[in-house]
Amino acid sequence: MTRCALVAGSGAVALLAGCGGTAAPPVAGTNSSTSSSGGMSMPVNASCTPSGTTLTLIAQNTMFNTNCLAAPAGQPVTVHFENMDPLPHNLWILSADPDVDRNARELFKSDIVPGPKTVDYAVPAEPAGTYHFHCAVHPTQMFGSYVVK
């Protein structure tokens, strides 16, 4: 239960309007440099959970069918890669987005696949973590998180 009526004793409508929500006092001025750090935030699909060791990735219309691939930790997986476009695509898995982290480590890189074509890739086991994948031909259009857990 909130005690808004007591707190807002001044009777200001604005104060009353703010009483219903969560208590989140503004911290103006105390921490002014919040936007200057890293930029490493990477939203991860909450439903991205490993389900077996065969993963499917479909490339169509210069898009992947998912922005998240999930693999079980410590197990090699097979990525069933379907390039449905009459265009070249591939699968490149790195420890991080190389545009964000120059030291991103390559975990797996397939050949460029001229489509339409389907290929199964053996991707080595990785420890738990959140990594990055993209198409080397279209890295800004075709990418996602490679979640191992």
Ligand SMILES: [Cu+2]
């Ligand atoms: Cu591509």
